[in-house]
Every structure is written in structure tokens, then in C-alpha cells.
Amino acid sequence: MALPEFDYIAAKSLEEASQLMVSMGSECVVMSGGTDVILQIPKNVAKGMKTVIDLKTIPGLTRLDFVDGEGLYVGANTKLFDIQSSPVVLDKMPAVAQAAHYVGSNQVRRKGTMVGSICNASPTGDCGAILLAMNAKVKIQSSEGTREVAMDDFWPGFKKIAADKKKGELVTEIFIPELKSGEGSAYFKHAVRKAMDLAIIGVAAWVKMDGKKVADCRIAVAGGDVTIVRGKKAEEMIIGRELTDELIEKVAEQASAEMNPRSSLRASAEYRYDMIRVYTKRAINKAVETMKA
Amino acid sequence: MKKIIHFTLNGEPVEALAPVNMTMVDFLRKEMHLTGTKRGCEEGECGACTILLDGRAVPSCIMLAMEADGHEITTIEGVKKNGVLHPVQQEFMDKWALQCGFCTPGMIMSALSLLNENPNPTEEEIRDGIAGNLCRCTGYVKIVEAIDCAAKKLAKAKEAEA
Ligand SMILES: Cc1cc2nc3c(=O)[nH]c(=O)nc-3n(C[C@H](O)[C@H](O)[C@H](O)COP(=O)(O)OP(=O)(O)OC[C@H]3O[C@@H](n4cnc5c(N)ncnc54)[C@H](O)[C@@H]3O)c2cc1C
Ligand code: FES
Ligand code: FES
Numbered sequence: 001m002a003l004p005e006f007d008y009i010a011a012k013s014l015e016e017a018s019q020l021m022v023s024m025g026s027e028c029v030v031m032s033g034g035t036d037v038i039l040q041i042p043k044n045v046a047k048g049m050k051t052v053i054d055l056k057t058i059p060g061l062t063r064l065d066f067v068d069g070e071g072l073y074v075g076a077n078t079k080l081f082d083i084q085s086s087p088v089v090l091d092k093m094p095a096v097a098q099a100a101h102y103v104g105s106n107q108v109r110r111k112g113t114m115v116g117s118i119c120n121a122s123p124t125g126d127c128g129a130i131l132l133a134m135n136a137k138v139k140i141q142s143s144e145g146t147r148e149v150a151m152d153d154f155w156p157g158f159k160k161i162a163a164d165k166k167k168g169e170l171v172t173e174i175f176i177p178e179l180k181s182g183e184g185s186a187y188f189k190h191a192v193r194k195a196m197d198l199a200i201i202g203v204a205a206w207v208k209m210d211g212k213k214v215a216d217c218r219i220a221v222a223g224g225d226v227t228i229v230r231g232k233k234a235e236e237m238i239i240g241r242e243l244t245d246e247l248i249e250k251v252a253e254q255a256s257a258e259m260n261p262r263s264s265l266r267a268s269a270e271y272r273y274d275m276i277r278v279y280t281k282r283a284i285n286k287a288v289e290t291m292k293a
Numbered sequence: 294m295k296k297i298i299h300f301t302l303n304g305e306p307v308e309a310l311a312p313v314n315m316t317m318v319d320f321l322r323k324e325m326h327l328t329g330t331k332r333g334c335e336e337g338e339c340g341a342c343t344i345l346l347d348g349r350a351v352p353s354c355i356m357l358a359m360e361a362d363g364h365e366i367t368t369i370e371g372v373k374k375n376g377v378l379h380p381v382q383q384e385f386m387d388k389w390a391l392q393c394g395f396c397t398p399g400m401i402m403s404a405l406s407l408l409n410e411n412p413n414p415t416e417e418e419i420r421d422g423i424a425g426n427l428c429r430c431t432g433y434v435k436i437v438e439a440i441d442c443a444a445k446k447l448a449k450a451k452e453a454e455a
Contacts, residue, residue, distance in 0.1 A: 002314070002315075002319075003314040003315065003316065004314060005294060005313075005314055006313065006314055007294060007313060008296070008313045008357060008359045010359070010362065034355060034356065034357065034360065035337060035352075035355050038316070038355045038356070038357060039336060039337070039355060041314075052357075054359070054360070056360075081349070085410070104337065104425065105337075105340065105424050105425020105426075106350065106403065106406070106407070106421070106422060106424065106425055107337070107340060107343055107350050107351050107352045107403065107425045108337055108352065108355075108425065110346075110349045110350060110351050110406075111346075111351045111352070111355065111356065194424070195421070195424030195425065196338055196424060196425055
């Protein structure tokens, strides 16, 4: 397939990329792995895009560090493949490694990044739900400075992100708080094929147990709305209560009821409602089973 | 628009004037005249275009030629060394792990990457390693066998070396 004409700039620094974004506005698009961006070039050129700004040539953005007492830092150019196969991530936050592993195929994951995944802002993206459930924070940088945005505020609407392109804002890092004693998390994707298939729905859960009681909980659903969203009423229902199978059943029904999935080629809304219920149960159960001692 | 890129292609340094709006798979096939890398879906789904970028298998249809600048690229043409097939290539032949052969170059590049990252893969890990490579002929059984045998041969060769 011949691509339409456009320019390509390999950015050498964040400042350079930011300044280019400010001067070009909607005529540019930034990419890291490019696995989404390159496929969208024809559509974007038709809408006036003239330049692709490559961020992967910016040094220092490939961080993948676990800091004890803090959590995991993931850079903007850190590949999904390196996250899925990192011994420390597999050990400290297996659900994050699993979520990364769910994306596409190994080839896609050797090129694609976690930051690209959340910036793509797909409502069925595989990295977003676990990051939202684990209360991750996103670092956004521009020439005006650096700010931190909670995952809760990262997607203001369908396919929208908190980083403002016109102001030259770029996501530079994701921070995921470590799991403390009594805390566990899990993400399940439901798709037709095991590999190379977008999620019909996905559910992530984070729980904090206090003995038999649930001290805190966050449930995040992909494919349930125009963005990945939390099941806040379901969370309220489970927090402070003793965990039983009946309670999990009710909470899963609630999580499903408060979603607003659509019918698409991939699945009907009804099917999605039901699968959100089933996978919420699984995610809560697994989060508790894999909880840190 | 064209820009100059420098990269290593199958061990040889290359300086090329590459069109900015060209994907790597097209660049390899049309400009470098290396047609071993196949073009299938052009959407990252089928794996026919898989090449090694700094030793790691990636889809070259969702890669711009510009992204090769400063990197090491290996295509199926660069896998044979001194006229000798790589054990993965040899096993694909010995085990009849191909029929039409369209998926084979990509399959082999994925296998090479997998064996670099994980020299002793389980069957499940082999299947995960090639999950991004579609084959419409073989049913995968022989492909998995070939990769498994190549892994064992490579491990033996390493042992002998040590
Ligand atoms: C064959 C195939 C299969 C796939 N399967 C799945 C799947 O199963 N599950 C799934 O979730 N996804 C899937 N994807 C999409 C997946 O999300 C992306 O491929 C990948 O995670 C994106 O990473 P990237 O670095 O390539 O992003 P890019 O393509 O570089 O960028 C993606 C978006 O983020 C923006 N962006 C990138 N970096 C930044 C930054 N630092 N700051 C601000 N904005 C930025 C870009 O402008 C673009 O809008 C698939 C894609 C392909 C091609
Ligand atoms: S042609 Fe690249 S993955 Fe199909
Ligand atoms: S041998 Fe024909 S597609 Fe694999």
C-alpha cells in the first residue's frame, strides 16, 4: 500500500518534540512504536496531517524500574514486550505483565509501547483497565513544565487524552503504585482468539483485604463505555463487607449494570453486559487469590 | 519526499535515499530488491512481513523505512551464514514445516527472535512466539516441531562449544 505524502521528523529531545507540536498543532501526529499511528496515516493525511514526529529517537524514555516502597515506572518508549517478560514485573505486578502480554502479538509488542496503548485511548485497550484499577499516574510534560494526572482523569472522552497536543504536552512516564501486604490485582481479557484479537471486553480489579473484609477495591472495565471506566457503584457495594461468593456475584451484576456497552461487529451489547459480569467475578477472585501476603 | 538513512542490512552497512512515505516492507522489496520478506495483510496481523530489528522480530508493514535509521535489520536473506542454512531453516525443510511457503520467512524470523530471547522454549512458549504469524496451509504442528528441534540442536551445539 502506497502511503500518501507526509514528512517525518525523528525528535532528539522532548523540548524539540514539544516545540514542533506547538508550532504545527493539528498538522502533526506523534508516535512512539507507531503500531497505531502508521496504520492511521492515510486517514490522518486526509484530515490535514503533514508531519509524523517520532518520539522513539528521544533518549532516556525507556525506563522500566521497580522501586521498593514506591512502585513501577514505565517510560514512554518502553516496549510492551519488555514489560511482559521483565522478571521484576512478573514478580511484583503479574497482572501488569499479563495485560501487556494480551496486546496483539509478540511482534506488535516488540514495537508497541504501554504509553502508546493508553494514548491511543481505545475503549477496549488492554493496558488501560489494569492501570486504572491499580490507580496509576501519568506524567505529562511540555515546555511549560511537568504535571501528573491520575488514570481516573486521563481519558476525558471518547478517544481523548489529558495531554494537550496543541500545548506540546507529551506523556513521558506511567507510575504504578506497588502492591502492599493484603493487596492484589488481576486483569482478564475476553476475546475470540487468544492472540492478535481485540478485546470484546476486559475487566481489571484491585483489592485490599483486611482479614476477611474488603478494605478497598477498584474495578475497571474495558469495552463497557466510550472510555475504560470504573464500576464505582460496584466498588461501593464491596468495600467494608466480608468477602463471600454471594457478594462477589452481586458486585459483578452491579458492575455490569452500571456499564453502557455498545453493539458492534465484535459482539452485541447484551453479550458484553453478560461477559462483564462473568469477568468481574473472575478478576475479583484472582486479585484476592494472588494477593500479597 | 526522500531522506537519507543509514542502517545495517544483513550485516552490511547501507546508506540509502528512502521515501519518507514508504513502509519498511515496501522499502526492502522495492528499493533493496529483497523479496524474501512477504507482504500480506499490511496491518500487522499476519506476520508475513516479519524482520529482525536489532535482533527482535517486528512487523515491517507497520514500520516506516525511516525508523530503520541507525539500526540493524535482518531479513530472511541474511539468515544463511557462509552458505550454510541456519538450524531453524534446516529444520523447516527436514520437518516439512511448509507447504506454499508464503508464511515461512516471517515464521523463521519470529522463531529466531524467540530462540534469542528464550533458548529453551516450551511448546506453549513456541506457540505464543509464533502467534503473530498466520499459516493457512500447515496447521502449525510441523512448524512447532521444527522450532522445537532447532532449539534442541542449538542447545546441543552450545553445549559442545562449552
Ligand atoms: C496487529 C495489531 C494488533 C493489536 N492488538 C491489540 C490488542 O490486542 N490489544 C490492545 O490493547 N491493542 C492492540 N493493538 C493496538 C495497541 O494499542 C498498539 O499497537 C500499541 O500499544 C500502541 O503503542 P505504540 O507505541 O505503537 O503507539 P503509537 O502508534 O506510537 O501511538 C498510539 C497513539 O498514542 C499517541 N502517543 C504515542 N506516544 C505518545 C506520548 N508519549 N505522548 C502522547 N501521545 C502519544 C500517538 O499520537 C497515537 O495517537 C494492536 C495493534 C496492531 C497493529
Ligand atoms: S503484512 Fe505485515 S503483518 Fe501482515
Ligand atoms: S505454508 Fe502456506 S501459509 Fe504457511
